[in-house]
Amino acid sequence: MIPLLIGIPAVLAVLFQIVRNEKARGYIVYAGAGIIMLTTVVFVARWITAGAQTQMFYLETETIDHLMTVGDVFLMCLIIWLSVKHGKVLPIILSVVQTGIVLYTEFTAEVAEAPHMMADWLTILMCVIIAFIGGFICIYTVGYMKGYHKHHTEVKDRQPFFFSMLFLFLAAMFGLVLSQNLIWIYFFWEITSVISFLMIGYTRTDEAVNNSFCALWMNLLGGLGFAVAIAVMAQVSGSLQLLHVVEVGAALPLMCLALAGMTKSAQLPFSTWLLGAMVAPTPSSALLHSATMVKAGVYLLIRISPALEGNLVGIIVSSIGGFTFIMASMMAIAQNDAKKVLAFSTISNLGLIVGCTGIGAEETVWAAVFLMIFHSVSKSMLFQSVGAAENTLGSRDIEDMHGLIIRVPKLAYIMGIGIAGMYLAPFGMLISKWVALKAFVDSGNVILVLCIAYGSATTMFYWTKWLAKLICYHIPRDKVKDVTRRDEYVSMFFHAASMLLLCLLLPAIAVFVINPIVRNLFGNTHDVISMSVLTTMAIMLVSIFIVPAVMFFVSRRSHKELVPIYMNGVNNGDNRFFINSFGGQDHLYLSNWYLRFEFGRRHLRIPSIIVAAAVLVVGFCLVIGGVTWL
Amino acid sequence: MAVKVGIVLAYLVLAPFIGGLLDGLDRIISARMQRRKGPSILQPFYDLGKLFSKQLIAVNNVQLLLNLSYLVILMIAGAMLFSGADLLMVLFILSTADMFLIMAASSDSSPYANMGASREMMQMMAYEPLTLLVAVGFYLTTGSFHVGDIIQQPVSAILWMPGLLVGFMFTAAIKFRKSPFDLSTSHHAHQEMVKGITTEMSGSALAIMNIAEYYEMIVLLGIFFLFFVNSTWWSWIVAFVICLVLFFMETLWDNISARLKWKTVLYGCWVVTLIAGGVNILILMLDR
Numbered sequence: 009m010i011p012l013l014i015g016i017p018a019v020l021a022v023l024f025q026i027v028r029n030e031k032a033r034g035y036i037v038y039a040g041a042g043i044i045m046l047t048t049v050v051f052v053a054r055w056i057t058a059g060a061q062t063q064m065f066y067l068e069t070e071t072i073d074h075l076m077t078v079g080d081v082f083l084m085c086l087i088i089w090l091s092v093k094h095g096k097v098l099p100i101i102l103s104v105v106q107t108g109i110v111l112y113t114e115f116t117a118e119v120a121e122a123p124h125m126m127a128d129w130l131t132i133l134m135c136v137i138i139a140f141i142g143g144f145i146c147i148y149t150v151g152y153m154k155g156y157h158k159h160h161t162e163v164k165d166r167q168p169f170f171f172s173m174l175f176l177f178l179a180a181m182f183g184l185v186l187s188q189n190l191i192w193i194y195f196f197w198e199i200t201s202v203i204s205f206l207m208i209g210y211t212r213t214d215e216a217v218n219n220s221f222c223a224l225w226m227n228l229l230g231g232l233g234f235a236v237a238i239a240v241m242a243q244v245s246g247s248l249q250l251l252h253v254v255e256v257g258a259a260l261p262l263m264c265l266a267l268a269g270m271t272k273s274a275q276l277p278f279s280t281w282l283l284g285a286m287v288a289p290t291p292s293s294a295l296l297h298s299a300t301m302v303k304a305g306v307y308l309l310i311r312i313s314p315a316l317e318g319n320l321v322g323i324i325v326s327s328i329g330g331f332t333f334i335m336a337s338m339m340a341i342a343q344n345d346a347k348k349v350l351a352f353s354t355i356s357n358l359g360l361i362v363g364c365t366g367i368g369a370e371e372t373v374w375a376a377v378f379l380m381i382f383h384s385v386s387k388s389m390l391f392q393s394v395g396a397a398e399n400t401l402g403s404r405d406i407e408d409m410h411g412l413i414i415r416v417p418k419l420a421y422i423m424g425i426g427i428a429g430m431y432l433a434p435f436g437m438l439i440s441k442w443v444a445l446k447a448f449v450d451s452g453n454v455i456l457v458l459c460i461a462y463g464s465a466t467t468m469f470y471w472t473k474w475l476a477k478l479i480c481y482h483i484p485r486d487k488v489k490d491v492t493r494r495d496e497y498v499s500m501f502f503h504a505a506s507m508l509l510l511c512l513l514l515p516a517i518a519v520f521v522i523n524p525i526v527r528n529l530f531g532n533t534h535d536v537i538s539m540s541v542l543t544t545m546a547i548m549l550v551s552i553f554i555v556p557a558v559m560f561f562v563s564r565r566s567h568k569e570l571v572p573i574y575m576n577g578v579n580n581g582d583n584r585f586f587i588n589s590f591g592g593q594d595h596l597y598l599s600n601w602y603l604r605f606e607f608g609r610r611h612l613r614i615p616s617i618i619v620a621a622a623v624l625v626v627g628f629c630l631v632i633g634g635v636t637w638l
Numbered sequence: 639m640a641v642k643v644g645i646v647l648a649y650l651v652l653a654p655f656i657g658g659l660l661d662g663l664d665r666i667i668s669a670r671m672q673r674r675k676g677p678s679i680l681q682p683f684y685d686l687g688k689l690f691s692k693q694l695i696a697v698n699n700v701q702l703l704l705n706l707s708y709l710v711i712l713m714i715a716g717a718m719l720f721s722g723a724d725l726l727m728v729l730f731i732l733s734t735a736d737m738f739l740i741m742a743a744s745s746d747s748s749p750y751a752n753m754g755a756s757r758e759m760m761q762m763m764a765y766e767p768l769t770l771l772v773a774v775g776f777y778l779t780t781g782s783f784h785v786g787d788i789i790q791q792p793v794s795a796i797l798w799m800p801g802l803l804v805g806f807m808f809t810a811a812i813k814f815r816k817s818p819f820d821l822s823t824s825h826h827a828h829q830e831m832v833k834g835i836t837t838e839m840s841g842s843a844l845a846i847m848n849i850a851e852y853y854e855m856i857v858l859l860g861i862f863f864l865f866f867v868n869s870t871w872w873s874w875i876v877a878f879v880i881c882l883v884l885f886f887m888e889t890l891w892d893n894i895s896a897r898l899k900w901k902t903v904l905y906g907c908w909v910v911t912l913i914a915g916g917v918n919i920l921i922l923m924l925d926r
Contacts, residue, residue: 411747432734442726446783449774454920457774458767462908465766472737472759476744480752481698541724548731551714556738559706566702566842568694573748574837583697583747598747601756606901 009051010065010125010186013135016044017179021172028168034150037171038495041143044178048139052132062528064123064188072124076195077114080107083198087224096221102228106235110194113235117242122249126188129524130377134185134307137381140506141388142178142299144499148392149174149291151493155399156289163211170210174295177203181300185307190238190248197234197268197304201227204301207292208285219284226281230271230305237264254315262321263631265312267624270325272305273358276332276620282355286347290395293347297354298388303380306358309365310376314529317368320634324627326366328620330459332359335616337466342608344600346394346404349470350387353430356467357383357437363456364444371447374526378440381517385510386429386437389503393423396492396500407599411480416490420478422500427478429507431464431471432552439514439545466607473600480598483582511549642721649720649856650713657852658682664889671893682848689845697746697838704742705843709850711735716857722786725864726773732857736762739847743835754834758822760900764907765809771915772806775799776864778922789867794877796865801918803865807884808910812903813858815851816892819903859885 020040027033055063066072084107091099149171157165177200184196201224209220240261241248253261274282285296296302309325316322333356340352357379364376397412397419398404412420429435441464448456510517572579575596578587588594605611662679669676678684696702715731718724736758743755773783779798780788788795796803812819823834831837839847859881866877898906 432737438730442730445726445770445774446777449777449923452923452926454916454923457771457919457923458912458916461767461770461774461911464770465763468733468766469759469763472740472762473756475737476740476755476759479700479741479745480747481700481745482747541727544718544723544727548714548727552711552734555710555714556703556707559703559710563699563702563706566694568696568699568702570699571695571697573697573746574750574832575748596747596749598749598752601760 009047009054010127010182012047013044013051013182013186014179016040016047017175017182021175021179024168024171024175030154030167033168033171034495037146037150040175041146045139045143048135052136055127055132060129060524062126062128065125065127067121067123069124073114073191076192077111079195080110080198083107083202086202087228091221094217094221096225098225099221099228102225102232106228106232109232109235109239110191113239113242114191117239118246119242119248120246122189122247124189124192125186126251127186128528129521130307130310130528131185133377133381133521133525134303135182137303137384138178138181138185138299141384141503142181142295144502145291145294145299145388145392146171146174146178148294148395148496148499151496152291152392152395152399153289154493155491159399159402160211166210170207170289170292173203173207174291177207177295177300181304184304188250190234190241190250190253193250193308194231194234194238197272198231200272200301200304201231204285204292204296207296208288210288210292213287216287219281219287222284223281226271226278229278230268233264233267233271237261237268240264250311254312257315257319259319259321259631259634262312262315263324263628265308266316266321266325267628269305269309269312270328270362273302273309273362274305274355275328275359275362276335276355277617277624279332279336279355280617283348283351286345286351290347290391290398293350294388294391294395297350297391298384302354302358303384306361306365306376306380309362310373310380310529313365313368313373313376315368316366320627320630322366322368324366324623326363326453326456328623329359329361329363329366330456330463331616331620331623332356333363334359334459334463334466335612337463337470338607339609339612339616340470341466342602342604342606343470344406344602346397346406346409346474347391349406349474350390350394353467353470354383354387356463357430360441360444360460360463363459364447367447367451367453367456369447369451370526370530371443371450373529374522375440375443375447377522377525378443378518379437382429382435382437382440382507382510385503385507386426389422389500389507390426390430392496392500392503393419393426396496397423400488400491406474406477409474409477410598411482411484412478414481415484415488416492418490418497419492422504424475424478425504425507427471427475429511431467435511435549442541477600483584485584485595514545514549646717646721649716653716653856654849654852657849657855658686660855660885661852664885667886667889668893671890686845686848689840689848690842692841694841694843696840696843697748700745701742701839702843702846704738704745705839705846705850708735708738708742709846709853711738712850712853712857716853716860719785719857719860722784722789724783725776725785725788725861726770726783728785728857729769729773732769732854733762733766735850735854739835739850742847743838746838748838750832750837751835753831754822754837757831757900758835760904761812761819761822764904765812767908768802768805768809768911768915771911771919772799772802772861774919775802775915775922778919778926785864788864790869792869794866794868794873798922799865799918801914803862805910805914805918806862806865807887808914809907810858810862811888811891812907813854814888814892816888818891818895818898820892820897821900821903824897 084103087103088100180196180199187193205220205224209216245256271278336352336356340349343349361376361379364372573583575586580587585593661682666676712735719728740755743751777783779795780791823836862881863877867873
């Protein structure tokens with residue numbers, strides 16, 4: 009089954025280079041996404057009927073190993089070629105050094121034979137996320153790209169390339185989460201770095217090229233960390249198994265892998281690349297933020313988190329995560345570009361997840377997995393709805409979404425569900441915050457407790473003002489025509505439905521999916537969260553839906569007279585105009601509050617990068633120093 | 639179980655009356671502080687009656703629905719607190735309820751209501767960290783987030799978390815909508831933002847909002863109560879008296895202070911949270 013999971017998307021990626029007809033391509037995407045989902049369902053079903061045990065695959069893989077070596081060299085050549093073309097030096101150095109290290113290790117080190125791939129609960133969960141969220145994003149892309157090229161006539165239409173990259177990304181992600189051998193993971197890891205680099209540069213503007221190279225060098229730095237981890241593991245313990253990294257628990261490989269994970273998940277000081285990635289068409293952002301890329305980083309950190317409990321590496325990882333959580337959420341307040349807000353919120357939420365993995369206790373990993381699931385669904389949904397709103401309104405400024413509920417109700421509801429899922433009371437994100445807070449207190453980390461307390465306050469601020477903007481009732485200035493296509497709505501409705509289902513089935517997911525994952529990672533586990541809390545949550549959740557619904561009918565029965573709003577008695581006509589001090593007529597314009605001078609990126613970005621970089625450098629010094637002392 | 643149901647029902651029925659009486663008391667005390675006679679203690683109820691009797695006018699069709707949701711969700715939060723459920727959850731629901739109030743205010747695209755809503759969000763950002771820390775403090779001192787466990791401790795929690803009490807008194811002034819923190823709305827409509835968040839609410843909608851505030855007031859006093867109560871019977875009386883004293887102090891503070899600028903409020907609350915709350919939590923954690 010595994011070759012199919014990786015192979016089908018890869019074959020489809022090649023197919024898009026051959027089939028150039030737009031209509032045919034659309035059907036191939038629908039069919040392809042469907043086949044990927046179906047394959048995953050079959051794979052999961054077979055795995056569960058086989059007893060849902062951890063399975064190992066592929067003990068002897070000499071041919072594939074050689075092919076991967078060729079692939080590594082090819083990626084290196086590609087990076088060198090593109091860097092030379094655009095006159096960049098840093099990526100070349102990083103790429104050559106890390107490929108050298110990996111190849112040297114591969115050919116010289118004596119490594120015990122061991123399985124190369126593995127399927128356990130975490131892998132299965134990741135596969136489902138990749139197949140379904142990634143698959144629906146691909147379906148959404150078909151409709152979106154048509155609208156995109158209608159608006160952006162200055163961008164050269166390179167859709168076949170874009171679709172190839174989307175599917176190749178899925179293939180690489182399947183490979184990454186299924187692999188167990190470090191060199192294999194490294195190979196897929198590099199593919200995701202390069203593809204995200206190519207996708208960010210889609211428009212080929214100067215800004216896009218610069219941002220894509222920024223993403224490239226940062227991710228290659230993480231790749232370098234990965235390569236060093238491989239070399240050290242081969243020297244120290246003669247094994248290249250990810251499981252052994254956790255078992256051995258040597259500080260340096262863990263630190264290097266954590267660095268790789270943190271660059272991929274865009275933690276400070278490396279968060280710049282994810283913000284720069286916003287120049288690409290929205291589906292690539294949706295994919296990078298929800299199903300792939302940043303989730304790869306988080307996935308790796310969750311895998312190694314049992315080894316991080318209570319040691320220096322864990323402290324560094326959790327401090328950087330907590331710090332990122334609060335700083336990114338503060339910077340999100342000052343943004344009015346919807347995609348920027350989403351990017352900052354991704355960084356901040358991933359910060360919370362990384363903080364959880366750094367503590368490395370059962371509860372925190374439980375919370376981390378939970379956060380990851382909810383973050384995937386709601387972020388994917390939010391990006392898609394923002395993309396659709398951008399095609400419809402011609403802008404992705406939150407200010408322009410004033411009263412979206414009147415103008416494009418469907419999109420407003422989808423966006424609203426996504427936002428509510430990110431922070432409102434009984435939705436899933438909050439239960440994980442509850443667990444995380446409890447676990448941080450139990451682990452005695454006062455800094456993280458403070459981070460989560462302040463961070464959730466700032467998080468609340470930027471989401472609330474966006475939500476409030478959506479539901480402003482007003483008389484629109486001009487009618488907008490919803491140009492969102494049917495396939496886009498199919499994808500968004502799927503996400504909205506799964507979000508609501510995830511909330512309703514929360515206790516079931518906790519018991520049947522997340523507890524087994526924690527059990528896989530830690531051996532035996534107790535129930536992290538008691539059933540009574542979960543049922544309370546479910547009751548609350550129902551009430552949060554039912555209360556407004558009932559109130560809707562209650563309030564509809566009342567007869568009320570609609571009057572104009574209060575404007576000091578200078579209203580003119582309807583609620584849209586007022587009379588200014590010159591006696592002329594002015595448009596009423598309501599703006600959100602951005603606290604730019606307090607929380608702006610200009611003030612916070614550089615200091616926070618410096619602080620995070622300092623923590624990282626000191627951490628590395630301590631770890632390396634510690635290794636020689638022992 | 640029967641006792642729990644009884645307490646919850648008592649809360650749901652009595653909270654608006656107690657809240658109204660406290661409001662009336664507040665107005666009399668304030669008046670005496672200002673050398674006025676002040677209204678009768680039942681004045682808040684007369685006001686509510688009048689509001690309900692008014693013709694229903696509104697600026698849009700959703701405000702009433704959102705206001706009602708605010709009320710009901712606050713009732714749920716209170717019911718959870720008084721049934722001995724998880725304190726952290728109660729606080730989360732409390733924020734969700736406030737969210738509905740903000741939505742109600744911003745739904746009408748009115749300049750003053752919008753300004754009030756923005757300020758309300760800012761105030762939430764100011765008090766939220768401390769409320770979470772209070773819950774953490776209870777967890778550290780009593781080993782449980784559950785109100786049912788917290789009230790059965792041999793020693794009152796206040797001995798271990800005086801800093802958090804100070805911080806909670808400081809930020810509770812925001813929730814009580816007391817000066818110097820009454821940025822999002824005011825008792826008097828002649829200020830720069832008119833009535834802020836309630837500008838566009840009238841008649842029944844305003845009455846509902848007032849009743850909801852009474853429920854919220856009782857929830858907050860309930861949390862204050864938790865600081866002092868322990869397993870002995872007389873601690874309940876002590877806690878009750880202290881709650882009244884604390885309420886009097888909020889009134890006093892309201893009368894002797896002028897409204898602050900938002901920046902002072904935000905940074906003030908955050909600094910107090912960090913110093914009073916953070917240090918308290920740090921000591922509790924080191925002590926464990």
